[in-house]
Amino acid sequence: MSKSIPIAVIPLLFCLSCTTFQYVTVSSTGIAKNNRNEFVVENDSLRLIYNFSGQNGPIKISIYNKLDVPVYIDWQRSAVIVNDKTMPYVPGEVQIEGSYSGSTYTSRFSHYGSSSGNISATAYLPTTVDFIPPKASINKTTINITSGYNSYIPDADFQKAKYQILNGFTANVKKAAFTEGNSPLHFRSFISYSVGESTDRLYTFEHSFFVSEVMSSGSSPEMLFINVGSRGDQYYSMTTN
Known part of the structure; x- marks a missing residue:
């Protein structure tokens, strides 16, 4: 017998009632998954592990060099194609971080004032090539699969369902299931x-993926215990109503 969510949790759910979350499951035809539901692919040279957990599906890639010689990953010539739109792994902008410190002087006898200070900034150029020594690996967090909540999925695609949370507790959700043929999102x-x-x-x-399920709920990932364990084949997005 399923249980309702405890009373202590209700105030938090009420606070989140204006926010809708989408929990998205990613699938792939012919790519195996490990016990963390991450996608694992390999050839004679490399072993790649894809993990999409987090907000808006950050593409996290672990690459292991199986060879006895170095391998160089050319990110400038690598990309993700999302629904036929090319998104380079290397961002086009330069990230700048800086700070300002200074002082201001204002005269008590007039409206005159002055200020002076220093600006310190550092520009970070994106890494275009990663060097992987023999029998070694790198971990890379790249771009996101999506920029946010997918509002283009028709309401008719969703069905009411009960989501099993923990220890018999359930939450009311809506689910939409897709095949590779009718999925709202494909990416390579x-x-x-x-x-x-x-x-x-x-x-x-080259590796291909598609969205196989979208679950809609007013409950946050922490409430539903989704993405907390970094399940590699799921990510979430959110919107405020």
Whole structure:
């Protein structure tokens, strides 16, 4: 027998009632998953692990070099294609971080005032090539799959359901299931790399994914225990009504 959410939780749910969350499940045909539901692919040279957990689906990639020579990942020639739109793994803008410190003087006898100070800033250029030594790995957090809540899925696609939270407690949600053919979102990842000291020849690793389920709820990830364990095949988005 299912249980309702405890009374102590109701005030928090009420506070979130103006926010709607989408919990999105990603699938792929022919790609195996590990016990964290991350997608694992490999060839003779590399082992890649994809993890999409987090807000708006950050593409987190772990790459292991299986060879006895270095491997170079060329991010400038790598990209994600989301519903036929190309999104480069390397951002086009330069990130600048800085601070200002100074002082202001105002005269007591007039309206005159002056200020002086110093600005210190550092520009961060995105890494375009990653070096992976033999038998070593790197972890990379790249761009997001989506910029936010998907409002284009018709209401008719959703069905009311009970979501099992923990210890028999359930929450009312709406779910929409999709196949690869009718999914509202497809994306392909292209990873370009070279082997050894010669960078003249590039190899490409291509992997395809699609959204297989979207669950809508007024409850946050912490309330539903979703994404808390960094489940690799799920991400969430949110909107404020």
